[in-house]
Amino acid sequence: MPKDKGQPYHYGVMRRAIDAVDRLGPQATLDELAAELSMSPAHFQRLFSAWVGVSPKRYQQYLALGHARALLAARHTTLETAQAAGLSGPGRLHDLFLRWEAMSPGDYARGGGGLTIRWGMADSPFGPVLAMATEKGLCGLAFTSETGESEAMADLCARWPAATYVEDPQALAPAVAAAFAPRGPGPGPELHLIGGPFQIKVWEALLRIPAGQVTTYSDIARAVGNPRAVRAVGTAVGRNPISFLVPCHRALRRDGALGGYHWGLPVKRAMLAWEAARDEA
Known part of the structure; x- marks a missing residue:
């Protein structure tokens, strides 16, 4: 499946990444998140950024439970x-x-x-x-x-x-x-x-x-x-x-x-x- 920005990214990877963010918390490092998905940090960051347009660290902030209140x-x-x-x-x-x-x-x-x-x-x-x-x-x-x-x-x-x-x-x-x-x-x-x-x-x-x-x-x-x-x-x-x-x-x-x-x-x-x-x- 294409991995270009704007195209659907393989959800299995993204769902595992989201689960890792929820489980490890907002202080999780790129190395820790990549290890959860059995990827190198560089490969994980590249694929993740291609899907959403921002880094995993920035996306962690958007997924935080308090983000909805800030968004409102x-x-x-x-x-x-x-x-x-x-x-x-x-x-x-x-x-x-x-x-x-x-x-x-x-x-x-x-x-x-x-x-x-x-x-x-x-x-x-x-x-x-x-x-x-x-x-x-x-x-x-x-x-x-x-x-x-x-x-x-x-x-x-x-x-x-x-x-x-x-x-x-x-x-x-x-x-x-x-x-x-x-x-x-x-x-x-x-x-x-x-x-x-x-x-x-x-x-x-x-x-x-x-x-x-x-x-x-x-x-x-x-x-x-x-x-x-x-x-x-x-x-x-x-x-x-x-x-x-x-x-x-x-x-x-x-x-x-x-x-x-x-x-x-x-x-x-x-x-x-x-x-x-x-x-x-």
Whole structure:
């Protein structure tokens, strides 16, 4: 698999590196981390930096448990401001360069009846990912390193039980590659958001959070016009089927704690660190 910056790096190596950072702590040296992965320090640093764009030592700082609080203090996006600044719209999203379309409430109520959903497994910077798409675009991205492939498959299929599912990873490969490619001026993958009306509103709010920044569940509740619905917002965030592209990982608790993450908190931590590092690289 390519090791160039901007391309998915072999997740097994990165996951072992993350585990080593967590186990050895922020004071671990490059030599100690490299030894954990049975690599020379120079080789480990070169491969690691190619994946994330910063050194292992710098990445340790992003993975620290206190990083979420610091991120919230320094890069807290107020969604009302983002909307007023024109960072969202019904067509192209200026931050992620996505085009999306929401399923009608009637279609959603029919449980995906009449839809053909193609699916397949792929690699990503955050581990194996289960991808799903309709003819209108990606409708599911589930990271399976924590939950397992069968559980992720059952989770997504249960959301649209009346749909027809066809395994076709090759058809999904271009969209998955675009999902994790560096941001640029060209069009990215199209999304087909399949959910209830309130869920769609919450996911629209998530799409207004720029990469490398975060917001809070209470901010999202205000942005969707229901400031008291923090708990309902949290549920809708957790039900987001298109992880990473609809960036539910950028939603934190008011105190800066990570909160939950449907596909596992280690994946959420890795996403926040990866984005923050690339934003400064």
